[in-house]
Amino acid sequence: MSSTPTEDPAIRSYFFGKGYQDLSATIAESWQRNMDSAKEFFDKAPGGDDPGELFQSGVWIAAGISTLIFGTVFFAVASTIHIVLLCLFFLLVYIGFTVLWLMERAYLAVRSFFMACPHCYARSTIPEYLCDGCGAVHARLLPNSYGITSHICECGKKLPATFFLDRGHLQARCPSCRQNIAREHVESRRIFVPIMGGPSTGKSAFLFGAVRQLVEHEANNLGFKAELFDKRSEGGYRSVVGMLQAGRPPDKTRDPIPRAFNLSLYKNGRLAFLLYLYDPAGEAYQEADKLAAHGFHDYLSGMVLVVDPFAIPAVCAHYASELKRELGLLKPSELPIEEAVDRLLLTLEENFGLSKKGRVKQPLAVVVNKVDAFDLEDVIGESAVDRALAPAAGDNPVDRDAVRNKMLKNQLVDWGEQAFVSRIEGRFSNVRYFSCSALGRMPDGSGAEFTANAVLPPLLWIFGHADRASFADSANGNGARTAISPTLTRYFYAAIGVFVLAATLIVLGLNGHRFEPLVVRAVALIQELGYRHQARTASESARNADQAQHDAVPPRGAKSGGRVGQAGVPLAVAGSMYEVYGTVSHLNIRDSAPQYRTGRQRPRMGRDIGNLTELTRVRKISETTVGRDGDIWYEVEVTSGRSLGLRGWVNAYWLRPVKR
């Protein structure tokens, strides 16, 4: 198992190889058998001069010739039918295969399921899977030529080839580093957050302080149960927490390319999120080459940038005398804060597709650490935020996060880090500033426990961007979005429904059902429903209008023209003038056949409807508003149809011929 096989150790599906071989072999053998049969008949002819033998020879030769001619004709017809039927059947299979393949791809994409290797950060759609019978590595256990729903391993074991058939129960391994990985690294909702910053900024203390708070308190408050995902994560966590409890800061991180620290968040007994927290050594931010190996930048959910305020010259100058005393305990970071960001951006540009002027879309939490030192708590800590909020107490509620954000940003500018602030605000779409004390107090060698302070909000803010619903109030606006929104899920299921419907229709059509007439009838039915609705609406309108007419002033044409639109009232002779009471929409001549007579015979629909249409050309001559109810009389002229002797009904309420 030392190398990735180029070909899967599986048996190719019948429909992607053997089916065609069978067809070809059948045709070849059938032809050969026909030739053999004909030869057999010819060979049976005795070939003597005796009349009996001559007769026998004739019979056998005739049989041979018949086999050659009619047998070949039958062979040609049968082969053609065989080819056509097989191709149609295979086409159905291929359509099913394509639909399943697309559905799986769509499902994986919507659920954000992909393989993210915790060891080497490699990303791929699916990992390699190991046969649970013989351990053979199947690199592409997907619906493909080796099988649509399952692959048959060379050992004979049937392996599910799709997510929907529980493919995930097989042991997976990374195709890049070939280390085994758990199912959750592929089929779960994951949040990837690197903790970045120069050496000695307190990244490890921040990470484990935050994880500790999450595991011990906050997860419960959020409705989760937090568990360390694997033994390695658990070992690292226990070790660092032990040190913190003993009053010792965490050891310096040595690995510039860290393995992910995984934490599972369970909800209602099911894995809701798997967190990937990366804690690279600060030295990685001193060399861009080392950062290039941080493949998680390809799919990260957000970033935490830990800033050591004592890496800022203005802060060092301000606390110069204190620092002289506490320098050994504080261990200020030697990397200027903007350099870490510059190297990160350079790496993203050179290795992860960020354009030179592009902005990183993932949220960035800038966390100013070590606020426990000297009086920094009063300058940028939570007590400073409390003080800033105090004047607003009693008035409209003020967003504490916004106040903290503004205060920290202004303070960084005051400390002369305008360039740093401009840089991150210019290159990151979503930035928020936090302050924290990853150790909770200044290290003093007393052995008292370190308890982190305000380390969790930055992480929760990022988690909130990954899934707002689950981490309510953590994202606090700023374009927070749900990774998989209920609406998106509905769209996904709707898309599946459309897929299935389309596939069914195609299959029905291919199976010889009258697919096209069905569609035509469906469209016609929809149109018919529309027409009925229109007719009903028009009828109701007409009834209402009729009723209104009864209540209204008797119209001028009432006596002479009578009421029209009722059976038996002839009118609308071309060339005549009429006075019509109503609205414009009522001036249409009805053109439906039952209301149409020539006087001698019922005309044929197709041709005569055209004539009726001509009759509807009424020309409005003038209009007069009747004062009392605002209705209008129209004087109209019917301009065509007279030569054909047409008569019909005008769909107007009142109509009277006008004598010139």
Added chain:
Amino acid sequence: MASDDVGKAIGVVLVIGLVILAVLTAIAVILVAGFFIGTGVGFANYCKAFHANVRLERPAIS
């Protein structure tokens, strides 16, 4: 006499007609028989070939 000649002529025509009919019938019989033999053999051969070659299953492991 004349009626004898006519009778002979009719007889000859009838005989020739019968012979032609017999020949045509024989040809038709041969053709039909040939058709059934040929297609029958072709059908049998195709069925045998189909049975021998088509297996709706994945190929055996080599």
